[in-house]
Amino acid sequence: MSNEESEAEFDFSGFTELLDDRTSNIVMVVALALSVVVLAYTTLDLANLNEEVRGLVEGDNNWDVSFELQSMTFQETVVMVDGEQRQLDFDVDPSDVPDGFRVGEIRAIITYGETSGLPADPADSVAANVPQTGMQAQWGDDNNTLSGSSNDASDIELLLRTHPGFTGQSVNASGLNEYQVLQPWLVEGFGTGTFSVVLELNTQSPPFLNDSDEEIVVNVEVVLFKPSATPV
Numbered sequence: 001m002s003n004e005e006s007e008a009e010f011d012f013s014g015f016t017e018l019l020d021d022r023t024s025n026i027v028m029v030v031a032l033a034l035s036v037v038v039l040a041y042t043t044l045d046l047a048n049l050n051e052e053v054r055g056l057v058e059g060d061n062n063w064d065v066s067f068e069l070q071s072m073t074f075q076e077t078v079v080m081v082d083g084e085q086r087q088l089d090f091d092v093d094p095s096d097v098p099d100g101f102r103v104g105e106i107r108a109i110i111t112y113g114e115t116s117g118l119p120a121d122p123a124d125s126v127a128a129n130v131p132q133t134g135m136q137a138q139w140g141d142d143n144n145t146l147s148g149s150s151n152d153a154s155d156i157e158l159l160l161r162t163h164p165g166f167t168g169q170s171v172n173a174s175g176l177n178e179y180q181v182l183q184p185w186l187v188e189g190f191g192t193g194t195f196s197v198v199l200e201l202n203t204q205s206p207p208f209l210n211d212s213d214e215e216i217v218v219n220v221e222v223v224l225f226k227p228s229a230t231p232v
């Protein structure tokens with residue numbers, strides 16, 4: 001290098017030699033070209049991702065989730081005496097749930113009449129409730145009806161939602177694919193185990209006569225569903 005003074009201030013010699021070197025130039029051009037290619041790919045990738053995100057936000061990935069329904073039913077008839085309280089247990093065995101189905105909700109209908117045969121015998125009072133068991137279910141759901149009573153022989157209808165969000169009605173969902181959309185509806189373990197109904201009877205008798213018992217029928221319907229998703 002000719003200029004000792006500028007060399008002392010800042011040594012460009014190495015850089016100049018590099019630029020002067022033909023092989024180094026080629027390496028640099030190739031490296032630069034590669035960088036451009038990598039940058040182009042990255043930009044393209046980002047553009048695609050952006051497209052997907054926009055699709056989600058704009059609702060391009062909307063699905064309609066509908067449910068094929070099936071029922072499993074139990075019926076039990078009991079004769080109870082005045083003042084008696086009795087618990088009936090119904091076992092929902094996981095092996096009784098068909099493949100691909102889940103337990104959505106469990107309904108119980110309690111029916112009775114006035115069977116004493118006594119003249120002018122008023123209907124008895126029946127109270128029914130569904131106590132919390134070890135069954136995994138939506139015990140705190142607002143749509144549940146876990147207790148009820150009747151004193152005119154009308155039916156008592158009880159409901160326990162077992163699978164989160166299930167109402168039997170189809171729902172809208174968004175997601176990238178069918179698998180993702182169906183995940184919330186395929187959680188296992190809800191609604192199997194023991195479902196119990198506790199009954200209490202208080203008879204009402206006509207004047208000077210004694211109505212001491214009543215027959216009560218409990219119908220339990222376990223509502224099963226199989227979800228499917230179609231893009232909309």
Ligand SMILES: [Ca+2]
Pocket residue numbers: 114116121122123124203204205206211
């Ligand atoms: Ca009665």
